Amino acid sequence: MAFLATNLVQNILSELGQTDPNFGIFTVTGGSATTFVNTAFGNFENPPEQDAFKNFLAIVVRDAAGASASPEGKWSVCSAYADATYTGTIATVTDAIASGDTIMLAKQDKFPLQQILFAINRGLENLGDIPANPYTTLTTAANQTEYDIPVAIKRGLKKIWIQGTTSDSNDNGWFEVFDRRNDPAVGGTAHVLYIPQYPSGRTIRLIYDGAHPYISTYSDPISEYVHPKIATSAAIIELLKWYNRRDENQDPDGYFLWLEQEYTTKHLPIALAENPIMRPRHSPKYSVFGRKAADQPPSPIS
Numbered sequence: 001m002a003f004l005a006t007n008l009v010q011n012i013l014s015e016l017g018q019t020d021p022n023f024g025i026f027t028v029t030g031g032s033a034t035t036f037v038n039t040a041f042g043n044f045e046n047p048p049e050q051d052a053f054k055n056f057l058a059i060v061v062r063d064a065a066g067a068s069a070s071p072e073g074k075w076s077v078c079s080a081y082a083d084a085t086y087t088g089t090i091a092t093v094t095d096a097i098a099s100g101d102t103i104m105l106a107k108q109d110k111f112p113l114q115q116i117l118f119a120i121n122r123g124l125e126n127l128g129d130i131p132a133n134p135y136t137t138l139t140t141a142a143n144q145t146e147y148d149i150p151v152a153i154k155r156g157l158k159k160i161w162i163q164g165t166t167s168d169s170n171d172n173g174w175f176e177v178f179d180r181r182n183d184p185a186v187g188g189t190a191h192v193l194y195i196p197q198y199p200s201g202r203t204i205r206l207i208y209d210g211a212h213p214y215i216s217t218y219s220d221p222i223s224e225y226v227h228p229k230i231a232t233s234a235a236i237i238e239l240l241k242w243y244n245r246r247d248e249n250q251d252p253d254g255y256f257l258w259l260e261q262e263y264t265t266k267h268l269p270i271a272l273a274e275n276p277i278m279r280p281r282h283s284p285k286y287s288v289f290g291r292k293a294a295d296q297p298p299s300p301i302s
Contacts, residue, residue, distance in 0.1 A: 001068070002221045002224075003221070003222045003224075003228050004017070004073060004218065004219055004220065004221055004222065005117075005120065005185065005215045005216075005217065005218055005219065005220040005221075005222065006059060006073035006074070006075065006219070007073075007219040007228070008120060008215075008222055008228070008231055008232060008235065009051070009059070009075070009076075009116055009117075009120075009218075010059060010061060010104060011012055011122075011228065011232045012111075012116055012119075012232060012236055012239065013057070013104070013106040013111070013116075014104075015232065015236060016036075016110075016111060016236065016239075016256075016259075018106040018107045018108075018111060019057050019105065019106050019107075019192070020105065020107075020108065021149055022044065023041070023048055023052075023105060024040075024104060024105055024106065025061065025102065025103070025104050025105075026038055026102070026103060027040075027100060027101070027183075028097060028099060028100070028101050028102075028103055028209045029086075029099050029101075030097075030098070030099050031096065031097030031098065031099075031101070032096050032097065033071070033092045033093055033094055033096050034089060034090055034091070034092050034093075035058045035087050035088060035089055035090065035097070036048050036058065036087070036088045036090065036097050036101075036103050037086055037087045038103075039086050040066075040086075040144050041086045042086060042095055042145070044285075045083040046129070047083065047086075048083060049083055049157070050080065050081065050082065050083045051080060052083070053066065053078045053081040053088055053105050054078060054079065054080060054081060055077060055078065055079075055108055055109075056077070056078045056105045056106060056107060056108065057076075057078070057104075057105070057106045057108050057113055058075065058076050058077070058078050058088065058090050058103055058105055059073075059074070059075040059104040059106070059109075059218075060072050060073060060075075060093060060097060060101055061072050061103065061104050062101065062104070063098075063101055063147040064098055064099065064100030064102075066263040069095075070094060070095040070097045070226060071093040071094060071096075071101075072091075072101075073218050073219060074093040074094070074218050075093075075113070075218055076090040076091045076093050076114075077090065077091060077093070077108075078090050078105065079091070082174060084271055088105075098147060101155035103243055108162055109255055110243065110290075111239060111243065115234070115242060116241065117215060117216060118238075118242075119213075119235045119236075119238035119242065120215050120231075120235040120238075121214060121215055121236030122235075122238040123231070123233075123235035123236075123237060123238045124212040124215070124222075124223075124226065124231065124234065124235075125211065125212065126234060126238070127226065127230065127234055127277065128209075128221045128277075129155065129156045129209035129210055129211060129279075130209060130210065130211070130212045130225055130226065130277065131209055131223075131225045131245050131277070131278070131279050131280060132156070132208055132209060132210040134161075134206060134207050134208075135150065135153055135205070135206040135208065136203050136204070136205050137150075137212075138203070138204040138206070139200075139201060139202065139203055140162070140198045140199065140201065140202040140204060140206065142197075142199075142200040142202050143197065144197070145194055145195060145196060145197055146192050146193070146194055146197060147192070147193045147204065148190040148191070148192060148193075149160060149190055149191055149192070149193050149206065150190060151188060151190055152210055152211070153184075153206055153208045153210065153295070154190075154191050154207040155209075155210070156209030156210050157182065157206060157207075158207050158208055158209060158279075158280045158281065158282050159176060159206075159207035159280060159282075160176065160180055160193070160195065160204065160205070160206055160207070161174045161175065161176050161199070161204075161205035162175055162176065162202055162203075162204060162205070162208070163194075163201075163202040163203040163204075163205070165204070166201065166202070172203075174205065177195055177196075179195065179196055180192070180193065180194060180195045181193075181194040186262060194270070196202070209279055209280075212226070225277050225278065225279075226277060227271060227274075227275035229267075229271035229274070229275060230268065230271045230272055230275060230277070233263050233267040233268035233271050234268060236259075236263050236267075237260065237263045237264050237268060240256055240257075240259060240260035241260060243256055244256055244257050244260055
């Protein structure tokens with residue numbers, strides 16, 4: 001199962017103690033696309049009071065059907081809570097919250113959602129380039145040895161493969177190209193890849209590391225190359241950096257200042273040691289352009 005932005009946000013809020021110990025995570029007894037109801041609150045000695053959850057972030061942790069169907073994972077801000085009916089009002093999550101669904105309620109007074117998302121993106125960025133999917137848009141052309149490489153691939157190009165055959169979609173006969181050269185280029189512009197001539201119409205497969213895709217909505221996936229512990233720790237560090245450097249939070253003995261150091265010096269390094277990000281190695285490359293035809297090695301292309 002994919003590890004999504006909603007799972008990461010839930011981890012962060014839980015790790016930072018932003019869920020109430022009594023009412024933070026619970027199973028609802030009913031609801032709709034704009035409400036959640038939990039009549040079980042009435043069994044508490046001190047049930048939540050009127051508007052107790054106003055401005056809290058409500059996240060549907062799990063859909064009761066167990067198939068990860070909507071609204072699982074979606075989040076919305078609670079605008080009101082009626083203690084007489086045990087009902088919270090939220091902006092729509094499109095599909096109805098039903099009996100048996102699990103809800104998380106988290107405070108936003110210290111760590112607003114948008115700041116959490118910003119910290120997630122900063123944390124993922126600080127982990128360095130992430131192994132990305134191969135780029136397969138380039139195609140060989142007759143009498144051509146120079147190809148523009150997209151800007152996003154410039155920094156992290158690791159390997160180049162050429163399609164050896166087009167006769168079978170499940171047997172492309174890929175072979176790696178070592179005889180290549182890259183020309184540098186100024187920022188924001190493509191650079192040029194030089195490879196020998198190959199028959200036209202063959203896909204050029206570029207293997208590269210790149211920036212992690214931007215995270216903005218609940219369903220955005222976190223790269224499978226990044227273990228959840230690493231993503232959680234990296235995001236928490238950035239979030240606590242922001243929190244601890246605000247003027248009103250300048251407390252040298254503060255808990256969150258201590259916690260920032262714990263995640264920076266212990267949690268993240270341990271997570272990286274236990275679950276390292278496996279990046280492909282650079283392939284060796286050399287350029288031997290201008291060889292005579294008699295010196296050409298046998299072509300691997302059929």
